[in-house]
Amino acid sequence: MGGCFRKKQGLYLLLFIYLPRILGVAIHYSLPEEKKIGSLVANVLKDLKGGIGELSARRAQLVSETTKQYFHLDALSGNLLVNEQIDREELCGQTDSCLLLSQIVLENPLELYKIEITIDDVNDNAPKFSQNHYELKIPENVLTNSHFPLEPAQDEDLGKNNIQNYTLSPNEHFQLDMRSTEDGNKHVDLVLKKSLDREKKSHFGLILMAVDGGMPQKTGTVQINIIVLDINDNSPNFIHSEYKTKLKENSPRGTLVSRVEAEDLDSGPNAQITYSFHRMPEKIHNLFQLNETTGELSVFGRLDYEKETSYDLNIRATDGGGLSGHCRVLVVIEDVNDNAPEVSLISFTSTIPEDSPLDTVVALFRVTDRDSGDNGRTVCSVDGNLPFALKVNVNSYYQLVIQSPLDREKNSEYNMTIIVIDHGSPRLTSSRIINIEISDVNDNSPVFESSSYEMYVKENNIPGLLLGSVHAIDQDTALNAKVSYSLLPGKVGESPVASYVSINSETGNLYALRSLDYEQIKDFTVLVKATDGGSPALSSQVVVQVVIVDENDNAPFFLYPLQNSTSPYNELVPKLAEAGYLVTKVVAVDGDSGQNSWLSYELLKATDPGLFSIGAQNGEVRTKRVLSERDTSKQRLLILVRDNGFPPQTSTAMLHILPVDGFSEPYMKTVDISQEEFEEDRSLTMYLVICLAVVSSMFLICIILFVVIKLYKRMPTESCISVPPQFPPVIPENCADSQNGSLSRTYHYDICLTGGSLSSEFRFLRPLIPVFSVNHQISSGPQDVSDEVAGNESRGEARASLSEDAAPRAGAPGCPVNQATGANVNTNQNDWLAYQ
Template sequence: MESCLKNSPGLYLLFLVSVSRVMCISIHYSVPEEKKTGFLVANVLKDLKLGNGELSARRAQLVSKSSKQYFHLDTLSGNLLIKDKIDREALCGQTEPCLLLSEIVLEDPLEFYSIEIRIDDVNDNAPRFSKDEFALEIPENVPINTLLPLESAQDIDLGKNSVQNYTLSPNEHFQLEVERDNSQHKYLHLRLVNSLDREEQEEFVLTLTAVDGGVPKKTGTVKINVSILDINDNFPQFPQTEYKVILKENSPQGTLVSRVKAVDMDFGSNAKITYSFHQVSEKTQNLFRLNKDTGVITVWEEIDYEKECSYDMNIKATDGGGLSGLCKVLVQVEDMNDNAPEISVLSLKNIIREDSALNSVVALFSVTDRDSGDNGKSICSVDMNLPFALTMAMNNYHQLVIQSPLDREKIPEYNVTITAMDRGSPRLTSSRIIHVQISDVNDNSPAFDKTLFEMKIRENNIPGLLIGSVHAMDLDTEQNAKLTYSLLPEKIRDDFVASYISINTETGNIYALKSLDYELIKDLKATVRASDGGIPPLSSDVTVHVTVIDENDNAPFFLYPLQNSTFACNELLPKMAETDYLVTKVVAVDGDSGQNSWLSYEILKATDPGLFSIGAQNGEVKTRRPLTERDSSKQRLVIAVRDNGVPPQTSTAMLNILLVDGFSDPYLKVVDVRHQDPEDDGTLTMYLVICLASVSFVFLLCIVSFVGLKMCKKDHGSSFIVAPPHFPPVIPENCTDSQSGSLSRNYQYDVCLTNGTLSSEFRFLRPLIPVLSVPDPNILVSSGSQGIPELLDNKESSDGVSKFLYGETC
């Protein structure tokens, strides 16, 4: 085994500078012809210096340089076996040595091993003559030692298996002579050893035997009939002994190849010359036709340069007397570009990852052209718009490699057309289409349809109600595009968002887990994450804003007079009050929002319906006319408040108004009041004690809160807002007259008690929202009872005033 690097110094230099690990080693084997299929030629593992199983692991392939594969490589054992019976004569003819060229191609790394297998000849063919009989006609005056040419036998075997010797049957007149020329061709002649006498014997029958050198020897015989003619002492002669002709391949039938002409100086039949092939193979005689009369040689069958590039023919000219002459015609076939390049794909990766590295090999193929010269040289190309390129390996092997990054989301597959073009004229091309699929990798994150999903849900919803849906897309495929939705752990009012809503991991539908209350949660924000199923997984987040829509589910609530209170609410009204006198102001709130919290007031029932009116928006109770003596001293009003929701909700409260001349007047007339309302007499004193204790406690609480707030403000150096005391129900801090029905200003009421009161009619107005500033006790402010200062100046009631109380409402 010898290395091809030794035969080519240029390849050796290329090997040193090449980054590829391609190896080229030539291995020689020999095998006799006619061996049966499965015959072991050799085991290549030792010559290739490879271990068991390495051929299979490296995907070894045996590539034949001929059109037919005669051998098979067992990649498991490394045995090189005969695949089909080989006939050396049919394969190579007379060419010696008869070689079959193949290559073993290994991958990872790429290596080439050239295999040359010599087909050894065996003696499987006996010598043959072109005819069963040869007829010779010899003039009787032929001198002794005259040589008569004979046609030699043809043995398609080579070497010692070809014709080695000739024998001639015993006779007295002829002797066999065998001559060799410079090319070791054997030429047979009959030498005349004794003069001829036609009158004694006019014909000789000889047997010529050809013997080959095989074991066992094989023979072939031919009968030679020698006829003795009359005198013909001139031989046909050619003007030149050798003719050279150039013939284009694929020349049509009948094309003139050459014309030979011989001249005989004799006359008559002795001068009539006929032409014939002499010692020309049967194959050559099938390709050409020789006109026996004119000596014209024409094309008879297709001339293929790839099969045979030259032919030599011996032309024999025989005159009528049996004398002959020889000349040689040499036909050189001119190659034509009649074979397109052939593309053979040896290795192909039909599916490649989209993140494959640049210069990764996609396919390995070879290009061959049976023509010669420029006609046999070819160039390969692919479309320039594809992310693939061709690189040259060696020995007409090419690689299809990746030259630019792949993106499956843009182009998922390619049909790569490889075009091979030779350099002949006209140029011939061939193409091969390779289908390459791009496999997906997880290189795209999920993308939501929106950057923010806005959803709405009405409060008091049913648990499990579908709120909305989020949707994301992933440009990848299969598992890489399978999305899973989830909620990120976030808190809303100290609870995780997952306690309010849930999401379907597959569809992205968002459901409410519990009934929502607008008064507690007006909206909530959650972060939804979409994760794909790739490795590693990719994800994207989006914000979902759920707005809770308010419903009219809260009835208005009276703050003053306090709704559902066990104590009756009494207001004092001087009898001298004029029209539009502000008696008091009722205050109500609604826990809803928007138009559901717009409140309107009306008087449902009154002791005297024409005496009082109420502002529909601000809740101010005023007199509609001046008071008269006929008006009852205790008026009772049933006031209703209605919101603007659909359907509207209503609440009612009761207000008692006491008519007084002065602060002491109603208490001096205890008997009359009791007569009007006897149910209030027994409990008034108890109510008074409870109210005084409550006012004192609230006042003390306000003072302590105020001092604590001031101290905190000094410590922290910042302002703050004091939350109101929690009186059920919760009172909104921002109240307006026209919208929410709440008071916009503070009212203070002064109440006087007489010394002689046994059972007082006192009605305490306890503060609902404390005021942080302490009023000046020397200043009495009353926007709802203008008659009280006058009572203080009245001498008749000066001894009945014992104490002042301060109160405020909101």
Template sequence: MFVNVRWRLCCILPWEVRFLLLLTLVGERVEGQIRYSIPEEMKRGSVIGNIAQDLGLDLKRLRSGHARIVSGENIQYTELKTDKGILVVNERIDREQLCGDVTPCSFSFEIILENPIELHRVTVEILDINDNTPFFPNKDVYFEMSESATVGAKFPVESADLDAGQNALQHYVLSPNDNFILKQHANPDGSKYVEMVLQKPLDREQHPHLSLKLIAVDGGTPQKSGTVNIDVTILDANDNAPVFSQSVYKESVMENTMKGTNVITVNATDADSGSNGVITYSLSKMKGSAADIFSIDENTGLISVSGQLDYEKDRKYEVRVEAKDQGGLTGTSKVIFEVVDVNDNPPVINIMSFSSPVSEDAHPGTTVAILNIKDADSEKNGQIRCSIDGTVPFKIESSLTNYYNLVSDQHFDRESVSEYNITITARDFGSPPLSSSTKLHLKISDVNDNAPVFDKNSYSAYITENNSPGFSIFAVSARDSDWNQNARVSYLLEDVQVNGSPVSSYVSLNSETGVISAVRSFDYEQIKELQLVVKAQDGGSPPLTSNVTVKILIQDQNDNPPQVLYPVQTGGSMVAEMVPRSADVGYLVTKVVAVDVDSGQNAWLSYKLQKATDRALFEVGLQNGEIRTIRQVTDKDAVKQRLTVIVEDNGQPSRSATVVVNVAVADSFPEVLSEFTDFPHDKEYNDNLTFYLVLALAVVSFLFITCLVVIISVKIYRWRQSRVLYQSNLPVIPYYPPRYSDTLGTGTLQHVYNYEVCRTTDSRKSDCKFGRAGSQNVLIMDPSSTGTMQRIQNEKSILDEPDSPLEVRRPWFGSEKAALRSGPYRDRRKHPVHRAEDRQRDSSRERENRPRAALWRHNTM
């Protein structure tokens, strides 16, 4: 935007009116530049123009953008009032001091605004006012002229005035005389000089001395004038004035020429002889800096450099050389010195604006800094190439003249690079080139663009059961590559259900450290593992999160003693196992079955015989708990045998349980009853023992008869069914006995095995045969043989295979005995599980005469 204010005011208007009219002249905005024209010598605080209005900005924008004047060699002359949006005079401006004879006279500066960054150039033109009276350097001018001076001889007179333009010197007036007239000339730069021309020969005899007045008049309103006295002394005849070989001399001089360097020699000749032909040279009085730059040898006319040349200040010098003879005649010539530029000024870098830190989510093309780069040299020496050293994501873009923008060239990532050291180099095109550099330290501010990351994809932790509440189990750790608050990680426990209860009722999580602690004591037998989800959340806005799964495994402790399942220990009754006196060595009396709810080696059980009525008769299997005879039973052995078996687990320390096994060595019930009536029961017997024995016998007899009837009925029914199956060729339905406890370490058989039990009247010779899962074994009763059972297979018997399952002997369990009392197998010979070995080892006569095993219970309550 350019605003030109021109002074074309009538001379009759007062100064104050002209000044107010000047301030009302404002142009329009064009391309971010405005121009004002003001007169010189304005008072401090005088308004130059309304910046806000001319730039189309409001006062709030000026204040928020921190509008300020940032450059310009003469910025001290102006001041920006952001609160009013006006530009005012800050210091008195003297156009003659500022610009001298240069026309037009102006100075420029820039106004910068931030957030967003804006740059505007302002040019202020200083208009001349007629404030200087034409002034001659000397009040008196002296001339010595020969009377023989020819008509038309010229005598130069010093110039006057300091103003410019219309107010500059317009013409000269010479006081009336008969000998001289004035002749005005104009220099190429517009300045004027005057010469007195002799129009009538001088006559020393009539007028040996002439006194004249030269008046210089300017073009101001009102006009001003200056006067100088000219004293002319008429000398005796000297008819020829010195004449230069050239009217104008031209010479080029390098601006770095040293003082004392000879530049050019001027030459003038005088046709006179003698002293009138002796010439001396001198430089006419010069204004400006030329008087300090050059000097001349008065005898030889050699002009040399006596001062410091500076192309940036003055590119051309004009000096006038005078040649004067002894008779007082002079000749003049002009010498023009053109200063040749040398690349002696490096570029000057000024940082107008710099934004640091810059957000890491700033888009490419964001302006980071505005630079003003100037080179005082000219042409190629003043042309600038701006570049960035190294590899950084920035580039330089040119905006206004001598202004460059530092802009981002790609997206930032603070986590990769948090700050940049940017070196900007400005280099000119001189030979050799000169350069200057400046460094900018730019920081990248963080944006919450990274979620916390756990150091593992999942965690596993172990804790031993029976822990104390508050025990620290494990600590999760997550890190966030952001910075400050955005990298502050807190931990949260996801609300999940464990066995129908919230996970917070089992563990707690420290939100700062990530330490997981137990809220209560764990029981491995109730819960074996916890699976929870931990969330890491940073402190950004909005926050970012990530999850990880933590599995807490409960480790077992040996905190449970073994539990005896069989034989059942009751407080008011006594259970006895019957062993026939014909039992051989290794006869299986019974089996102690125990379990341990612990796991691992804490559940590995071992059985030991602690006490026995006769230790030489019985032994207990260390691993399976089977009680067997270790010698042949004799008639001398006591009927009543009491064994105390201790069951120990393999924990550290181990735990144990004790079970008492009562064994009756007899072949018939009466013998058992007669002997066990006197069986002590540790103070549990009382005076009503006989009553309870009679009652027990009555109940047992009744149950026995009932079971016998039921067994016979079921046997007849099955016999008929089997006959029907044989005769009808119908597919046989498999029979799978119930699953019993295992005889191995933990006390249970694998449920994938089906097995059939063949029981003889001799439990020592009873055995269990296990078949592979899914084998088609069919158990049917053989009507042709009393108390026996045949096994019919649709395929090859697994017992005939070399790799068939082992035959495992098993005890006579209390549950089986109860089934015998109430089921079809009350007679042990008829039970299908005692068939296999009897068929191989016993004869038919021995099977028919073998006594039946019975379970006798005697109540002591």
């Protein structure tokens, strides 16, 4: 039981500590009026029991309930200071309790503390009469002890600082009678103590002095002129002792409020009634006007329900004899909707980042309306379709918060219009426009204008040549949108890509760092990275394909007959060859590609231009007519090959053709060119020397074979001699296949001899050259060019008649064909020719 009781006591203690903050219990202070600006009222931080700097950290604001900001809160020290000089009489008038209400607003979390400051009165106003002198007419027959009400002095101070006493200048007929009413006001009457005798004295001049209770005392005086009249025994009487009327606060000047009327039973001048205000403060004279003749009460000044809701007027009717009567007029002011709602901005964040979380408070403001009832009820709203919403808090406080995600790239600025409408008739509206800027965060990566780039550059370019440009756009701003470009690591063959190209980090321009050679590399890929300047930085990549465009920088190269050979190339042609006979086939290649490698042949010069022709496309050398005895025994042909580039490049080769008679001895000439790779670091000159030596050796072998055939041509038995293949000069491998064709088969010769006869049969097959390549180095400035060429198939086969004797047909028994291993023979031209 004891433990439970202590827990309840702890709970009550917590409620006792925090309940005042939740309910907003007021903090009371008192302050004398007329304090100097900057005077200390109190230290709010001590009363709130807060820590040092808490008010500043929580953005404390002092919100006044009045239009003027009389006080200022120092958020750092917590001191409440006087901001404007306070006049209690101007602020509260004659109200006993003069309170200035304010609220301290704390954020994060939102807390409100009500501040009530009582303004204490000081004796800063002297008593004051409404006029400098009064005139009082008293009939001579007035009885002693008769009371004549006097116009009291007005003192705007309160309590002891207000009027405490009246004194009258010494005289023998009159004295003062002062009394206090229930509301604390002091009324003073002039009392007749001794009967008047007009014939002895018709005028009295008295001085009335009002004295307040302040320290030091202040006084005010008025002169009372008393005129003694003849007998007037009837005073004016009002028809109604009290009048009530209602009046709207926006009533214009001159509006009739009420009409009072008094009657006097006397006649003549004693019955002439004059109406006037009695015992009324000066502000009533500024608001209402009374017609002294007709008694009509009308509006004279501007009435404001928010300042005063009712007025109590005392009206006096005085006849011509000086007698008077009194009545009361109660004017009730009705409220009209003449005040538009007001929006007071308490705190505001003009710039917010686009990644701000939802429910972030952007602005805190308060809506007030000075009207009352439905005229003071308000509805607050903001423009629709915006990522902001209003949250209503206590005491008409509103929070503008983020309700949906922000995106600066879609909208970087919002002009928010806060609209407030009251419930009056007609409804009044006010608005407040606030500008909210969205600051950028790095939430967008650079985006390239193209998904990939393809750049073309001609080979043999100069180093530093501009290849092209890439460009990326970042939708962010400032440093977050500043894009820099770089190359990602990669390789072109065995070399790093950075040795081929470079990129300008600011412009995205790509430059070639070296001269490129189409024959070495036809294209390569570069990865470009675009990085923005945000933190953390965002990036994107794009593929750039660099394509090298071929130029006509390689002249055609003869594979057969081989260029730059020291010994001439001799071809044999039978003297009995018919027109169109295929003598040989010229083969050339070009290291370029495309139309730059399209070759055409022409006969540039010949011993007899009318005897031979060459195929422009295939390079086949054929006879144009039948050979005659008048033709020379050695024909020399200068052959030109031209590529299709611009400008075109050419090469020439010399070919010797020897017309021969038929052979009488078996003869076989076989040339087999096998594929063999050249090493790239050897020069072409070495191979040309080797080729020349091999060709010379084959020529000697052919002469020896010719002699052997002659010796054995009359042998009685049939025999077949197979001559092993001889190898001509080694040709570089991987020759590119041009469109005119090149040698692709080995030379192959088969000779069949028939014993026992004087005739022999000779089958002559043209050489078949396999596919091979030539590594041709051409010096072009600083670059090395590697030309890959391919040899084409040589299809020509020649027939030779060695004698006029009849011979057996091809394929006679006992004549096996001896072919080189791996050779491909064109059987369409394996015709046998017999010669005697």
